[in-house]
Amino acid sequence: MLSALKAERSYDTIIEVTEETTLAAAARLAKEEEEICCLNFASAKHPGGGFLTGARAQEESLARASGLYPTIVQMKEMYSHNAWQRICLYSDYIIYSPKVPVFRDDSGVLLDKAYPVSIITSPAVNAGVVSATSQ
Numbered sequence: 001m002l003s004a005l006k007a008e009r010s011y012d013t014i015i016e017v018t019e020e021t022t023l024a025a026a027a028r029l030a031k032e033e034e035e036i037c038c039l040n041f042a043s044a045k046h047p048g049g050g051f052l053t054g055a056r057a058q059e060e061s062l063a064r065a066s067g068l069y070p071t072i073v074q075m076k077e078m079y080s081h082n083a084w085q086r087i088c089l090y091s092d093y094i095i096y097s098p099k100v101p102v103f104r105d106d107s108g109v110l111l112d113k114a115y116p117v118s119i120i121t122s123p124a125v126n127a128g129v130v131s132a133t134s135q
């Protein structure tokens with residue numbers, strides 16, 4: 001059995017699930033909190049999803065608006081492992097990117113001042129495959 005990692009200090013942690021985009025929530029929290037961490041519902045096989053080809057989902061929005069892409073594109077092990085999966089559920093690999101600068105808003109407008117957000121990149125279930133195979 002794996003023992004839990006023991007932190008040197010404890011922190012009060014608040015987890016929020018809100019009806020707003022990840023970038024809107026991060027911008028709001030950046031005004032209120034010191035440390036922010038967001039979940040990137042990631043493509044299991046392609047760093048940044050399809051942001052280089054104009055796709056417009058949550059991961060692509062984060063990749064366009066921040067320094068996330070350079071931190072995940074170098075983590076080849078997760079993507080190569082998942083490339084061989086033939087089902088829509090992927091491995092438990094995650095990527096932790098601390099203090100990623102966010103420099104654009106949801107509209108793509110350049111911010112006057114960037115703010116840091118830590119991002120956990122975790123492969124999401126492939127909804128397109130689930131939909132296609134369940135019919």
